[in-house]
Amino acid sequence: MRDQEIPMLLNTFQNLVWFQKLCICFSDIALNTSPDTCWQDGQLFSRRYGDVYFSGDCGLGEKRYVFLQGNRLAERFASLSNEHTFAIGETGFGTGLNFLCAWQLFDKHASSRASLDFFSVEKSPLDERDLIDALALWPELRQYADGLVARWPRRVPGWNRWCFGGGRIRLTLVVGDVAEVLPEICGSIDAWFLDGFSPARNPEMWTQMVFGSAVKASRPGTTFATYTCAGWVRRGLEQAGFQVSKFPGFGRKREMMRGNLPGSPPRRTHAASATAIVIGGGIAGCAAASALAMRGFSITLIEHAPALAAAASGNPHGILHARLSAGMNLQQRFVLASYGHTLALLDEKLPIDGIARAECGELQLAFSAEEKKRIDKLAALDWPPHILQYVNAAEASRLAGIELAHGGLWFPAGGWLVPPRICAALAENSAIVQRVGYRAESLAFVDAGWHVEGTHHGQAWTYEAQVVVVCTGYQVKSFAPLAHFPLTAVRGQITMVPATPYSENLRTVVCAGGYLAPSIAGTHMMGATHSFNDESVDLRASDHVANLSRLREISPSLAEAMNINSLDLDQLGGRAAMRASLPGALPLVGKLLPGLYTSLGHGTRGLLTATLSGEMIAAAAAEQLLPLPAAIVNVLSPGRRFTAAKVISNAGRGNSKRQ
Numbered sequence: 001m002r003d004q005e006i007p008m009l010l011n012t013f014q015n016l017v018w019f020q021k022l023c024i025c026f027s028d029i030a031l032n033t034s035p036d037t038c039w040q041d042g043q044l045f046s047r048r049y050g051d052v053y054f055s056g057d058c059g060l061g062e063k064r065y066v067f068l069q070g071n072r073l074a075e076r077f078a079s080l081s082n083e084h085t086f087a088i089g090e091t092g093f094g095t096g097l098n099f100l101c102a103w104q105l106f107d108k109h110a111s112s113r114a115s116l117d118f119f120s121v122e123k124s125p126l127d128e129r130d131l132i133d134a135l136a137l138w139p140e141l142r143q144y145a146d147g148l149v150a151r152w153p154r155r156v157p158g159w160n161r162w163c164f165g166g167g168r169i170r171l172t173l174v175v176g177d178v179a180e181v182l183p184e185i186c187g188s189i190d191a192w193f194l195d196g197f198s199p200a201r202n203p204e205m206w207t208q209m210v211f212g213s214a215v216k217a218s219r220p221g222t223t224f225a226t227y228t229c230a231g232w233v234r235r236g237l238e239q240a241g242f243q244v245s246k247f248p249g250f251g252r253k254r255e256m257m258r259g260n261l262p263g264s265p266p267r268r269t270h271a272a273s274a275t276a277i278v279i280g281g282g283i284a285g286c287a288a289a290s291a292l293a294m295r296g297f298s299i300t301l302i303e304h305a306p307a308l309a310a311a312a313s314g315n316p317h318g319i320l321h322a323r324l325s326a327g328m329n330l331q332q333r334f335v336l337a338s339y340g341h342t343l344a345l346l347d348e349k350l351p352i353d354g355i356a357r358a359e360c361g362e363l364q365l366a367f368s369a370e371e372k373k374r375i376d377k378l379a380a381l382d383w384p385p386h387i388l389q390y391v392n393a394a395e396a397s398r399l400a401g402i403e404l405a406h407g408g409l410w411f412p413a414g415g416w417l418v419p420p421r422i423c424a425a426l427a428e429n430s431a432i433v434q435r436v437g438y439r440a441e442s443l444a445f446v447d448a449g450w451h452v453e454g455t456h457h458g459q460a461w462t463y464e465a466q467v468v469v470v471c472t473g474y475q476v477k478s479f480a481p482l483a484h485f486p487l488t489a490v491r492g493q494i495t496m497v498p499a500t501p502y503s504e505n506l507r508t509v510v511c512a513g514g515y516l517a518p519s520i521a522g523t524h525m526m527g528a529t530h531s532f533n534d535e536s537v538d539l540r541a542s543d544h545v546a547n548l549s550r551l552r553e554i555s556p557s558l559a560e561a562m563n564i565n566s567l568d569l570d571q572l573g574g575r576a577a578m579r580a581s582l583p584g585a586l587p588l589v590g591k592l593l594p595g596l597y598t599s600l601g602h603g604t605r606g607l608l609t610a611t612l613s614g615e616m617i618a619a620a621a622a623e624q625l626l627p628l629p630a631a632i633v634n635v636l637s638p639g640r641r642f643t644a645a646k647v648i649s650n651a652g653r654g655n656s657k658r659q
């Protein structure tokens with residue numbers, strides 16, 4: 001083999017691995033695994049494992065003794081300085097009691113500007129009723145439990161990131177199997193709560209692999225505590241690297257274990273005075289700015305248009321559309337995690353009021369052979385009904401309130417919202433200085449920070465900060481480190497159609513080739529067209545026709561009732577804007593260079609994927625636990641995805657020169 005062929009082969013191999021990773025159907029995404037619980041003598045009991053979630057009389061005391069005291073959390077919380085973060089990892093979320101106890105203790109002892117990451121994995125999440133009943137046993141935790149219960153309907157299979165207490169408490173709850181989830185943690189844990197059911201009944205929670213993964217996600221000085229004292233668990237923990245000691249158990253239990261990794265913890269470096277510049281005032285930029293502000297950053301938010309949400313985020317209405325494919329590859333898992341995160345964030349920032357946001361549900365219709373195949377495959381999976389359900393045409397029509405030609409998938413939490421309202425709500429923060437009408441033209445790393453230069457009404461300006469997040473859609477060519485990204489402008493036009501008495505019956509968002517929203521103040525929104533490499537935002541009759549023609553796929557009777565052929569196209573309202581698309585449709589989210597992050601290329605999914613992307617970037621910039629697994633972080637990474645392709649094309653060029 002010639003020398004020059006080796007890097008080519010290596011890169012081809014890397015690309016193959018990357019592609020395989022993207023396509024593999026990951027099994028750590030547990031769907032609707034019922035926990036199979038019942039109540040026995042006032043205690044929540046798992047039939048599957050033959051064990052209780054906590055003891056009914058002294059559950060709270062035991063949890064606090066074993067896990068909080070066992071990890072010396074009160075004193076460790078009290079010693080955190082401003083902007084510092086403490087990370088707890090737990091095996092087995094169960095009722096969330098440990099989480100609530102830790103949150104309460106954190107509130108009591110930690111500085112008001114410190115924050116807590118609580119990471120937990122749970123294979124079989126409780127249903128809502130059991131969770132509510134279990135937590136109602138502890139009135140003193142009520143204020144915390146209410147927050148958790150409110151988020152619970154937003155849980156999705158896979159990774160969930162919910163923020164509480166204004167962002168001071170971050171819960172990463174992964175619905176999946178412990179063995180597959182723990183190796184995917186990005187970040188390091190300071191204290192572990194090992195809380196599977198008893199090792200004899202639930203041995204898969206206490207394996208060498210689980211202990212090894214916990215150690216890999218830890219740092220010097222990380223502690224653990226567990227109620228069990230089983231000899232093989234102790235030996236396993238020691239073999240993994242923990243120094244283990246026995247300790248008197250709670251109440252009648254003789255002994256428990258606690259321990260730590262050798263060494264003392266390094267200090268987390270995120271500075272209290274950290275500054276950031278976010279370029280781009282659409283949903284991606286506003287979400288990143290908001291997530292950074294929650295972490296104590298001072299942010300300058302730069303937008304070249306005269307107002308925030310000027311491009312695709314400026315549409316009067318947008319729909320929450322989680323389009324999944326049956327393979328549940330990494331991209332789909334990202335979409336699903338984004339769906340849950342966005343719903344939870346909207347609950348906090350943009351409550352459902354029928355004006356700024358409606359949770360009317362969304363139907364995705366099996367209107368073509370291809371869509372039917374996708375929908376049939378998805379429907380065959382065992383989804384939690386609060387995420388999606390399969391419905392036939394009659395059920396779909398009943399849900400929609402109008403006659404539909406097809407059945408399909410029903411997303412009860414889908415709906416519409418006013419994108420500029422969520423952008424404004426995210427950017428409304430005293431830590432965010434908005435600079436609208438400011439055009440950023442270049443960025444460079446100078447001395448110890450990033451400098452962004454541009455103009456405002458012809459006047460030059462420069463801002464500098466430790467962190468820059470570029471969220472400018474497809475417009476990146478003037479930013480040297482990003483100029484190679486293959487971002488493409490995709491024009492999209494929506495059409496506003498006057499409602500008729502029949503169409504006023506439509507209650508849900510319905511998607512087929514295009515989408516149709518229920519009447520809002522007498523008008524339906526329909527969308528949207530896709531024109532690649534077309535940067536004009538004029539309103540076009542031909543695009544109205546394209547949108548209207550898709551109405552027949554949704555409901556021929558509605559198309560007839562709305563008399564779409566005789567509408568005066570020049571009188572129809574609408575809006576055209578650019579979205580940014582990338583080959584493969586995965587956005588570029590994460591760190592490109594030290595201090596330089598991107599949230600770009602969200603395409604038509606921006607309303608869904610931009611918020612979790614902002615959360616991930618802010619967590620990375622603050623050196624906190626990331627809200628997504630390593631495999632997804634890697635495929636989204638702006639650094640990783642185009643390097644291999646570039647190297648290959650360089651290698652190819654090198655070869656052709658030699659020939």
Ligand code: SAM
Pocket residue numbers: 035052053054090091092093094095096097098099121122123124125176177178179195196197202204205
């Ligand atoms: N920490 C919980 C609390 O505060 O309520 C109690 C946890 S309960 C004792 C154990 C939990 O581990 C159960 O919710 C069970 O479903 C979960 N579990 C069991 N096997 C698992 C596995 N292989 N992967 C992830 N979770 C698992």
